[in-house]
Amino acid sequence: xxxxxSLLNSYGMHVRPMHSGHGVSLPKKSPSVxxxxxxxxxxNKSNVSxxxxxxxxxxxxxxxxxxSVEDATDLSFIELYEEAEEDENGSGSTTPMTDPIPAAVSxxxxxxxxxxxxxxxxxxxxxxGFKKQSTYITENEYNSWWSxxxxxxxxxxxxxxxxxxxxxxxxNNDSPDRFPPKSEKLKRYVRKGIPAEWRGNAWxxxxxxxxxxxxxxxxxxxxxxxxxxSQNGQLRDSDVIERDLNRTFPDNIHFQRKSDDTxxxxxxxxxxxxxxxxxxxxxxxxxCQSMNxxxxxxxxxxxxxxxxxxxxxxxxxxxxxxxxxNLEGVNIDQGVLMLCIKEYLPEFxxxxxxxxxxxxxxxxxxxxxxxxxxxxxxMSCFVGVVPIETTLRIWDCLFYEESHxxxxxxxxxxxxxEQELSRHNHHxxxxxxxxxxxxxxxxxxIIQTFPKKLLNPNDIFDRVIFKRRISFNNLNQEEIDRxxxxxxxxxxxxxxxxxLVGDKAxxxxxxxxxxASDLINDALSSEVYGFKKSLTGVHWNNSIKxxxxxxxxR
Amino acid sequence: xxxxxxxxxxxxSVGKSSIVHRFVKDSFDEFxxxxxxxxxxxxxxxLEKQDDVTIKFEIWDTAGxxxxxxxxxxxxxxxxxxxxxxxxxxxxxxAKAQSWVDELKNKVGDQDLVICLVGNKLDLCEEDxxxxxxxxxxxxxxxxxxxxxxxxxxxKTGAGxxxxxxxxxxxxxxxxxxxxxxxxQTRNTVNVELQRPSTNDSTSCCS
Numbered sequence: 001x002x003x004x005x006s007l008l009n010s011y012g013m014h015v016r017p018m019h020s021g022h023g024v025s026l027p028k029k030s031p032s033v034x035x036x037x038x039x040x041x042x043x044n045k046s047n048v049s050x051x052x053x054x055x056x057x058x059x060x061x062x063x064x065x066x067x068s069v070e071d072a073t074d075l076s077f078i079e080l081y082e083e084a085e086e087d088e089n090g091s092g093s094t095t096p097m098t099d100p101i102p103a104a105v106s107x108x109x110x111x112x113x114x115x116x117x118x119x120x121x122x123x124x125x126x127x128x129g130f131k132k133q134s135t136y137i138t139e140n141e142y143n144s145w146w147s148x149x150x151x152x153x154x155x156x157x158x159x160x161x162x163x164x165x166x167x168x169x170x171x172n173n174d175s176p177d178r179f180p181p182k183s184e185k186l187k188r189y190v191r192k193g194i195p196a197e198w199r200g201n202a203w204x205x206x207x208x209x210x211x212x213x214x215x216x217x218x219x220x221x222x223x224x225x226x227x228x229x230s231q232n233g234q235l236r237d238s239d240v241i242e243r244d245l246n247r248t249f250p251d252n253i254h255f256q257r258k259s260d261d262t263x264x265x266x267x268x269x270x271x272x273x274x275x276x277x278x279x280x281x282x283x284x285x286x287x288c289q290s291m292n293x294x295x296x297x298x299x300x301x302x303x304x305x306x307x308x309x310x311x312x313x314x315x316x317x318x319x320x321x322x323x324x325x326n327l328e329g330v331n332i333d334q335g336v337l338m339l340c341i342k343e344y345l346p347e348f349x350x351x352x353x354x355x356x357x358x359x360x361x362x363x364x365x366x367x368x369x370x371x372x373x374x375x376x377x378x379m380s381c382f383v384g385v386v387p388i389e390t391t392l393r394i395w396d397c398l399f400y401e402e403s404h405x406x407x408x409x410x411x412x413x414x415x416x417x418e419q420e421l422s423r424h425n426h427h428x429x430x431x432x433x434x435x436x437x438x439x440x441x442x443x444x445x446i447i448q449t450f451p452k453k454l455l456n457p458n459d460i461f462d463r464v465i466f467k468r469r470i471s472f473n474n475l476n477q478e479e480i481d482r483x484x485x486x487x488x489x490x491x492x493x494x495x496x497x498x499x500l501v502g503d504k505a506x507x508x509x510x511x512x513x514x515x516a517s518d519l520i521n522d523a524l525s526s527e528v529y530g531f532k533k534s535l536t537g538v539h540w541n542n543s544i545k546x547x548x549x550x551x552x553x554r
Numbered sequence: 555x556x557x558x559x560x561x562x563x564x565x566x567s568v569g570k571s572s573i574v575h576r577f578v579k580d581s582f583d584e585f586x587x588x589x590x591x592x593x594x595x596x597x598x599x600x601l602e603k604q605d606d607v608t609i610k611f612e613i614w615d616t617a618g619x620x621x622x623x624x625x626x627x628x629x630x631x632x633x634x635x636x637x638x639x640x641x642x643x644x645x646x647x648x649a650k651a652q653s654w655v656d657e658l659k660n661k662v663g664d665q666d667l668v669i670c671l672v673g674n675k676l677d678l679c680e681e682d683x684x685x686x687x688x689x690x691x692x693x694x695x696x697x698x699x700x701x702x703x704x705x706x707x708x709x710k711t712g713a714g715x716x717x718x719x720x721x722x723x724x725x726x727x728x729x730x731x732x733x734x735x736x737x738x739q740t741r742n743t744v745n746v747e748l749q750r751p752s753t754n755d756s757t758s759c760c761s
Contacts, residue, residue: 240619243567243588250585289566289619290590325621372614372628376591384587437557441612444594 200301237287288323290379335487564639566618572709
């Protein structure tokens with residue numbers, strides 16, 4: 001990639017000069033989407049072939065730059081991949097990828113050798129460039145799951161192609177940019193997974209990214225260019241961002257530096273620019289650890305400018321306040337999650353909540369330790385929490401169905417891990433009486449590790465999300481929005497109360513402060529949140545309904 | 555087996571997670587994903603200075619960025635020990651560590667909370683002494699003024715890492731033993747007084 005088109009600004013960042021339209025000198029704008037067809041080829045030569053113009057596999061990848069995004073092929077990447085695997089397993093055939101790699105590096109035999117070793121190693125990575133193996137999943141487990149799941153992906157993609165065709169929409173050379181209007185059918189399709197090659201476009205479409213971009217044409221470029229000219233203004237967040245760049249997907253080939261002396265991966269450069277630009281665009285949020293993972297994943301599917309606007313949309317529409325300086329949004333969402341657990345997973349609720357705290361609303365402002373774990377589920381939208389393919393399926397639903405999906409998925413994970421929890425529990429009670437601390441540790445450990453083993457997305461989607469009889473599937477966006485308002489007001493009231501009473505109480509005896517906190521709890525607990533019991537036939541308490549109305553009116 | 559809760563605190567990218575991973579898994583990654591929220595690990599060790607005493611650490615590893623500080627009270631609630639980590643090549647990180655020390659002393663009333671100040675990335679300074687910006691003596695002096703344990707370590711090479719946990723474990727164990735002894739002594743005294751009239755008390759003896 002030529003760097004001549006970019007300028008080095010005071011932060012050591014390569015910044016694109018202002019530019020109109022397309023052309024060779026726009027290397028930073030769009031090309032960060034790795035061509036899924038080439039994940040296994042593109043790794044050598046530091047993203048060059050990844051960024052290069054799509055070509056039939058036989059042609060010689062040139063080093064000419066282009067801002068084209070997706071390759072126009074069918075599902076061959078999956079087949080290629082599987083053949084490559086057989087090859088790895090010693091089937092003896094030559095690489096099915098018809099030699100683009102040697103062609104790309106034919107100018108150096110030394111490079112060729114390196115490339116060959118990379119090629120061999122590539123079987124350790126998935127189609128997005130992530131390492132297949134993790135602490136909880138072996139490469140064999142991954143491969144045997146993938147051999148089934150890739151077939152599923154092929155079947156689903158055919159269904160999507162049919163759907164688009166019937167809706168009179170073009171698949172636009174395997175890069176459709178328009179999708180049918182929202183419907184139950186489309187929702188089901190999204191829940192079953194958007195084809196990987198279409199994901200970037202589909203997310204962008206469902207999140208109404210273009211609308212946002214149209215209102216702010218050129219702003220992203222402008223922010224970066226201003227940055228370039230204001231040489232000396234040290235940015236508040238640039239240090240923290242810098243420290244996290246190489247700690248974003250260090251196991252993904254697109255984010256890895258080959259060795260110390262090679263140039264920084266383009267993906268890292270894009271990541272830096274998007275995060276810096278966002279911290280300037282929204283100083284109220286600035287940079288919050290976890291946004292590096294959000295942007296990192298976006299960049300695997302969308303170009304830089306789109307990734308930037310998606311981050312803007314995620315942090316405002318889907319996760320309001322979650323990344324703010326005081327993290328109040330994440331606390332509110334944890335309060336909402338606790339309400340949901342109390343309502344829909346009562347057994348689990350009793351395990352995490354001591355009785356005296358469960359009676360009143362104290363858990364809304366004194367969050368239980370479990371939320372230390374679940375907070376990250378929301379902040380990074382499950383990136384790094386569940387394996388990548390499962391994360392992507394969650395993101396498909398997030399952009400289509402909005403944030404209540406994150407709560408449903410959280411409840412699903414807890415529900416699924418309950419089996420494991422009860423197994424441990426039985427084991428424990430035999431050896432010694434249960435102890436609250438030990439139990440907490442166990443819960444925390446299982447809730448932390450269980451999701452990391454959810455290699456197959458359908459373990460959640462087929463077994464939980466698609467099951468009507470599971471009561472929390474009644475949760476919808478409206479309910480979550482009401483919960484959020486309720487928790488927000490409860491937390492705010494508590495804050496005001498403690499500021500009024502708490503200061504006085506703190507200076508007097510412990511007993512007084514205990515009384516004060518009881519008083520606050522009693523006062524706040526008189527307002528109970530009532531879930532809408534649609535379809536379940538449960539009597540809907542009118543007084544609660546009235547209270548909710550009052551809350552909504554406020 | 556005795557169990558102790560230990561929290562790690564400190565600025566972002568000083569190497570908190572790396573220290574824990576060295577201790578728990580004896581491994582090191584040059585680039586480790588930033589911790590979001592918290593991670594929980596546990597490790598059991600045998601105390602070197604005691605015969606046959608094993609203790610279990612429940613370790614709460616936390617995100618380092620300033621804004622996560624609002625979640626911190628949840629981590630250090632009921633903690634027995636805290637590792638406050640700084641990077642010996644980053645001057646700001648010691649200041650951050652000091653503010654953590656203040657916060658713990660103000661907010662955790664527990665006199666028995668064992669705090670250990672840990673300077674990480676010793677390996678960088680062994681490669682190139684110029685990289686060091688925090689002097690061992692300065693940090694050491696600060697630690698003893700504040701009554702903290704102190705150790706410089708390298709999560710990369712492993713130097714000093716197990717030592718910290720041995721020292722902390724030892725201190726926690728001795729504290730626990732003493733407080734148990736004190737408790738049982740008071741109980742015994744009470745019993746003695748109840749059982750026997752004070753004339754039999756050795757102090758008021760009629761020798």
